[in-house]
Amino acid sequence: MTELPSYEVIALKYATRSAQRPNNFVGGDPHDVPMPMDYFIWVIRNQDRLFLVDTGFNEDMAVKRHRTLLRKPSDALALIGIDTADVTEIVITHLHNDHVGTFDSFPHATFHLQDDELKFATGRHMCCEGFRRPFEIDHVAGMIRLVYKDQIRFHDGDAQIAPGVELLKIGGHTAGLQAVRVHTARGWVVLASDSSHYYEHFEKKRVFSLVFHLGDVMGGYEKLLSNASSPSHVVPGHDPLVVARYPAYSAELDGIAMRLDLDPMQD
Secondary structure, three states, X not given: OOOOOOOEEEEEEEEEEOOEHHHHOOOOOOOOOEOOEEEEEEEEEOOOOEEEEOOOOOHHXXXXXXXXXXXXXXXXXXXXXXXXXXXXXXXXXXXXXHHHOOHHHOOOOEEEEEHHXXXXXXXXXXXXXXXXXXXXXXXXXXXXXXXXXXXXXXEOOOEEEEOOEEEEEOOOOOOOOEEEEEEEOOEEEEEEEOOOOOHHHHHXXXXXXXXXXXXXXXXXXXXXXXXOOOHHHEEEOOOOHHHHHOOEOOHHHOOOXXXXXXXXXXO
């Protein structure tokens, strides 16, 4: 049996915003205290392959949606030696503005996307303001243009896109949300993206306030955990604790680039 390759997995923090705990849970929360949100893109690479997971947003979205852009996603990638022109495979976990906003910075990339996500972003549910609010029409239209340029690789459910790199169809937050399972030296790491915004969501079975299907969110937590080597191998999509828990890529990039393929410094 061929041994699976292992990958380096890096979380790159590019933006942040303030929020209160009641904003981050369905039904609110009795503790009205700060619970800020960080924004990441993720790099999966070894000597043979390079994948980017999501593309983040730039200054236009930061201004429009009242966030603090710390660095452009392209600049964050440059800090670890990656030029956007060299990225040829990108997983888009879902089409919300903060996950697909700089797609046009990657001219040579093929984008991995769930069938159900593009259907969701262009179908009847977008007649509901609450569902369409996190999307940007220019991003969605841009994805459609990439379909016609043969730059979208569609998936209908779970899929292996390379040995040791797998897509997990989750849904819940959006109809076609997907997580990414990666084989590393410490075992299987699952990049949850927005299937669990914070550790507290999957650990305490609570749900982020922006949701399409509650049942799929709850079922998704079990799927994340069953596909990870342990609960500490699940990495949420927006939790500032990721920065605190994982070792920095280098001393110079402390607080910016975190090595998720290494054991956390704390659980």
